[in-house]
Amino acid sequence: MKQTIRLFVVALLAGAVTLGGYKFFTEEEGVSFIPENNTTSFIPTTYDSYGTEALDIDFTQAAEKTVNAVVHVKNMTITEQPTNMMEYIYGTGQPKARIGSGSGVIISPDGHIITNNHVIANATELEVTLNNNKTYKATLIGTDPKSDIALIKVDAKVDLPSIAFGDSNMLKLGEWVLAVGNPFNLTSTVTAGIVSAKARDLNEFDGNPQSFIQTDAAVNRGNSGGALVNTRGELVGINTAITSETGSYVGYSFAVPSNNARKIIEDIMQYGNVQRGILGIQGSNLNSERARNLGISETEGVYVGGIEKGSGADESGIRKGDIIKELDGITVGKFSDLSGYLGSKRPNDVVNVTLLRNGKQKTVPVTLIKLETYEIDYLGLEVKNATKAEIASRGVSNGVIVTKPLTRDIAQYNLSGILITKINDQKIEDIEDVKRVMAARDFSAPIKMSFITEKGEANTFIFR
Incomplete structure (x- = not known):
């Protein structure tokens, strides 16, 4: 009997301990453990809208609106390929047709189609196939190799599905x-x-x-x-x-x-061609090292390294050392931000330029000037018409300015900014003179280029 009572008491105590432990660890008013130094790190987290944005996105309407306005562009080119050693030596061959393909976008119901220049380059025949498998011959309206954009057109006799431009x-x-x-x-x-x-x-x-x-x-x-x-x-x-x-x-x-x-x-x-508007500055990107060398604290924006005389930037009072931060309220963090925004503007457009000068911000309106350039492919140089002030500053009466090299090989000679005064001993007044002289040259003979450096030094290059 005593043994039975003893077992009952032990069971009762064990049950009490189990129930007490359960209450201790599971009740809401439990114990919170805080580190002795009373420092706690919290990571902000929200689960209110977890996954809802992804579920709300629907691509079907956008796809249905656009798929019928995107076309298949086929480009046929004729090239000569040598079939024997003599043709190879003399640079001749048998004509052979090659077909390339790409895409295009119908931008108007009357059949205007935008595509890449490299899709239609050197085409002898263009063919466009719509999403409904109908095929049309296309004509080239115009092209801009610099931006790799081209415009072609088909005559379908009916309105075609098109896509509206967004911003x-x-x-x-x-x-x-x-x-x-x-x-x-x-x-x-x-x-x-x-x-x-x-x-x-x-x-x-x-x-x-x-x-x-x-x-x-x-x-x-x-x-x-x-x-x-x-x-x-x-x-x-x-x-x-x-x-x-x-x-x-x-x-x-x-x-x-x-x-x-x-x-x-x-x-x-x-x-019939692209009208490019520019501010009239020489600018460069900023980073920590360049900012340190210039003695400034800004690491974003376009640093103005020079001003073109008579340009909109010059007349608006922009100075060397200014840092351009915005164009019409659009943030400019690097030079490609600036050039990209100006790529949508034309000469004589007015752009509001926000800049920093000596730590103070100001906004000035700038009228864009027309960029008139010509690429001298054989020389690997791009040139532009020079202003009277630029010509006078070199102590001469004529010339065109090299804006940039077109190849890595030419870039090593640092010819940007030189004023070309003569080509093959013929006086150069503007880019039209450059075109004329280059078109009339003896293609088997070297080209002699006379120029003045930015320091006013006369020099001559021979291109063979």
Whole structure:
């Protein structure tokens, strides 16, 4: 009997301990453990809208609005290929047709199509196939190799589906976009990605900064000239290039912003060529090292290293040493931001330039001047007409100024800024003289170029 009572008491105590432990560890008014030094690290977290944004995104409407307005462009070129040793030696051969392909975007119901210059370059015949498999011959309206944009047209006798331009300046990093085109001859292909970067420059060495929209939407061979659209189905870019070690998509693609593309084709339709407006400055990017060398604290913006006499920047009072931070309220973090925005403007447009001078911010209106340049391909140089002040400052009466080199080989000679006064001993007044002399030269003979450096020193180069 005593043994039974003893077992009952032990069981009762064990039950009491178990119940007490359960209450201690599970009740709301439990114990919070705080480190003895009373320091706690908190990471802000919210779960209120977890996953809802991704669920709200719908690409179907944008795809349906755009897929019928993106066309397949075929380019036939005739090249001569040598078939024997004699043809190879004399640079002749048998004509052979080659067919390339790309994409294009119908931008008006009457059949105007925007594409890349490299898609239609050297074409002897252009053919366009719509999404409904109807095929039309296309004619070239105009092209701008510098921006890699071209305008072609088909006569379909009926209104065609087209895509409306969007405002590429309003694109935001992380915004969803669709790439529509014809990769690998696969028609009507739609891929999705986000805007990875804006004003991306892929070719800084030659002083000709580009301003691409960078995305991670899959773009491959054949997508060139196709549409980059936002989720509303508006055209925000023309797909142009990829970065790849294999030649195919590996992560990033690049598009000409729609604001720039629209301005280029409007210029082609109205003037027959592209009207480029510039501020009239020599500028460069900033970083920590350059800021330290210049004795300034700013690491973003465009540093004004020089002013073109008589330009809009000169007349507006912009000075060497100013740092441009905004154009019309658009942030300028690097030179490609500036050149990209100005690429959508024309000569005589007025741009509000916000700059820093001695730590103080000010905004000045600047009237853009026309950039008149000519590429001397054989010499690997781009030149522009010089102002009277620029010519007088060199102590001469004529000449054109070299704006930039066109090849890496020529870039090593630092010829930017020289004033070319003669080519083959013929006086050069403007770029029209350059065109005339280069067209009439003896193609088997070397070219003699006389010039004045920025320090006023006379020199001569012989190009063989």
